Amino acid sequence: MSTIENTDATEAKPEGLQEFTLRLRRYDPESGQAPYFEEFQIELEPHRSVLDGILQAKAKEDGSIGVRCSCRAAICGSCGTRINDKPGLACHTHLDEALKRSKDGKITIEPLGNMPVIKDLIVDMDAVHWKKQARVTPWLLPKEPLPEREHIVPRESMVDVTQSMACIQCGACVSDCLSMEIDPLFVGPAALAKAYRFVGDPRDSRHAERLSNLAEDPHGIYACTHCFKCIEACPKGVAPMSQIMRLRRIASQDHHINDRNNGERHEMAIVNSVKKYGTLNEAKMVPDSYGGPLAPAAAKELVASLPVITKALLRRKVTPKTALFHHKNPDQAQIKRIYQEVQGREQRLELNLYITQPDEDPAELAAHEAHVAEAAAHDAAEQAERAATNQTEAGA
């Protein structure tokens, strides 16, 4: 390491290069040693990727650094890593951007989370990610017999699944899934996004089975805690959590799957509470989600919750009056009417901003046009000036 630094110091630094410090998490399970961090100095243009930095350290300083990569263009999904505590693609993260996000001027690079480490930055995708993909039957199960030629489907229905098809299987969302951190059996964001890819596909004939399977699984769609970590992690805008919410919507609304995880009942408890009162009536959430006040499961849960209920009453957080008589919105009739109108529609009205781009902002558009016009005027003026100078020069 020192020899390289010395040689570098004696040579003149090529223009545009900048020095960066990479702090790599090293771990070789076979060595018997605990994981540790090691720092590497690299020198590259700031717009180059973190992956380029890792590869330079590997080439110049330590060939034993374990890293997986292939396309280097954010297509293959091989180089998922955690950079300064955030998951993403090493090839898709600029060094200067990574430096900006670091707390101490060093770029920290770690393997993805929620998966066992094979070596350094390489995690065992087979053990977790691919196993979970296989769990959702990730292939088309069309109606038999197959049509003689191609399937004819409405264009919009295929556009709808393009978002989940954009997944490149990099594992960034799996790395940060907070449900999976606590419950390793959770099917997880990547696999559930893949499940939506087939539930949303009109050619597939097993929507009901797929959905009931994932709704009844205690580690299925109702184990997602709605933390947005996967949406934030995904480098391709797949928004796995949004796909999970669509699976829930179709499971409960189109297929009326009354699952054993309280998923559908909990959804309806909230929807109905707002329809009746305009606000959430928390006192009814437990009995309604567990199947109504008379259901054995509800009674069991209420008994289990007695210490909590008693304490809440003792602390005067809740009074028997507020618990039993929930306040009704003075305009409840309006809210009920909105429910009737929306629920009376034959087809759901939805707007997916992944597919529909936002309207162009007239103010921004005007500012942009003014800017273009100004630049053109500036260019014209410059050209005229140049022409004038040329003429003068020619004249001289």
Next chain:
Amino acid sequence: MKVAYWPGCVSRGFTPELHGSMAKVAPLLDIELVELNRANCCGAGVIAEHSQELADTLNARTFALAQKEIEQGADLMMNICSTCQGAQGECQERLDASAEYRAEVNKHLTPEGLEYAKGLVNKNFLWVLVEELGLDELAKRVKRPLTDLKVGPFYGCYIVRPTDRLGIDDENPRDTYLEQVIETLGGTVVDYSGAQKCCGFPISLMQKETSMRMAGQNLGEAKDQGADCLVTPCPLCHLNLDMQQPVVSKTIGRDLQMPVLHLPQMVGLALGMDPKELGLGKHVVKPTSVIDWTTSVVGSVGALSAA
């Protein structure tokens, strides 16, 4: 400053001390609260999961009511719940993105003469403190700095992710505001891994054990890093972290005793208010490690167990 104030459901339900403390702290910050009594639940993400149009319409209704107050002189809409911020923000993103979709949603509101016009400013109390009031102004009003009080920030998912929708960037680093407010009030920030993780509340009725373990991991981490208490701008997080804490402790087999403050309560303490007045006595885990109840001196080292 005058704000169209949406308190949310839980702050008037199972965490009445949140709405109560907000109402008491506001005058000390010269914030006039015009309560949106006729507004409705944001749906907490669940109504959007059920029907996007229904959630968007319900929230458009709340926004339209807020805009009526803004016409009457309010500066912006304010909420005191991370979940409201996130769920309302998600609907607002769609409503603002498409004039056609907005018009379709507004059709449901016309019978009452309501209409949502693009571009409402809706900020959580946390954002109002930093961006509208300003930390210098807040510092000037501190009467009893939270000296020696070690506070773990707990944001709630909905107010930190997704960053682009929430407007978190270099100019507005909203995912660092809790730390900034704690320091402005004279307290010490505890750096622990749970600050921006999930409290587990959304699945507490579906996967109870996972939910309790999530809360337990965050509370335990904060304890390991030496926190005296947590502070949160989200009443739903408060339900899982405080009200359920005895169950959480039992589930993970660890006596946690970690008090959790609502954001306005922490501000109120530093502004010199009485702990009881701020409803601290209503918590399941009483913040005795925060407050010496005999003298009301903030920052004294904890008395005995609270719950």
